[in-house]
Amino acid sequence: MKSNLFLKSIRGGLALAAIVLVSTATTQAAGGPKAYRFTASVGNTSGASLTIDHPAFNGKANVKPVLTQFWDGVYNAHPVGFRYDTEAAKWVIENEDGAAMPAGANFNVLVAPGTKQLLCSPANTFSNRSFTLVGKGKPDALLLASHVINPVKGMPGIRLTSFFGTFFEEEEDGAPYSGKWTIYNEGGVLAGNLGPVGFNIADVTKLKFAKVPAAFEFVATVDNIGGHFATITNPLTDGKPAAAVFVKHRYRTGASSYLNEEVAVFYEGGKWLIFNEDGTAMPPNTAFVVAVVPTVTP
DSSP: OOOOHHHHHHHTTTTOOOOOOEOOOOOOOOOOOOOEEEEOOOEEETEEEEOOOTTTTTOOTOOOOOEEEEEOOOOOOOOOEEEETTTTTTEEETTTOOOOOOOOOEEEEEEEOOOEEEEOOOOGOOOEEEEEEEEOTTTTTEEEEEHHHSSTTTTTOOOSSSSSEEEEEOTTOOTTTTTEEEETTTTTOOGGGSSSSSEEEOOTOOEETEEEEEEEEEEEEETTTTTTEEOOOOOOTTTTTTEEEEEEEBBBTBBOOOOOOOOOEEEEEEEEEETTTTOOOOOOOEEEEEEESSEEEE
């Protein structure tokens, strides 16, 4: 059966192209997953960029971080990604649409073993909804992802000014995308024709702390939505204000809302919540991958 996402692309008359998976297949250094929190300030921001200054990142171009915005009073309703500044040998979090990085904006950053960096280009773009393959695998995998502006050494890279999610293409005989994970552009803009597009992909399906699974799928429904936010109810997050929570939108059959929004998390009243930064109402039937690290590493 064709996936709902693919059918919507066909109905919209979107062109398909050949699929070729390109992956650096690079993994993190050995060690357990760690979460960090970085806050924009006058001292570490310039224009759209926040420069990370931390020994776990400085001079380490091979680190494969992923991020989620954490709200503590300051909104940043812009698509964000990573860039490695080779001259300064530091990682940068950047508003990719060029908007100034507001002081007080917070970011949870995850560094997890086994995170891969994948590239897409015109060669592996097969629609302007889905523009790279995360890999053939299990439909119930839990994936986090962040865009990397300059994934190829010596190239300036590109910026994405819309948002993206993950999707598993259902099995279909003869289809090259069949049974594979994809990253797709929520706004329908073809990105692969602009040059190498890189993503850090963290598979958190088996993420555990103290032998307890630390990732799950959450679906926003009419019962947990309040305007532009949805309240998570789960033992991993309830009553855990010190946790670092990471989320990524996932489109799938049964939870098939698009979400062309920058989302963030915040803690209130003993619960963690996911919300749309720009105040747009949260669509019912929207699925997210949620990963929870118990504490933030200094």
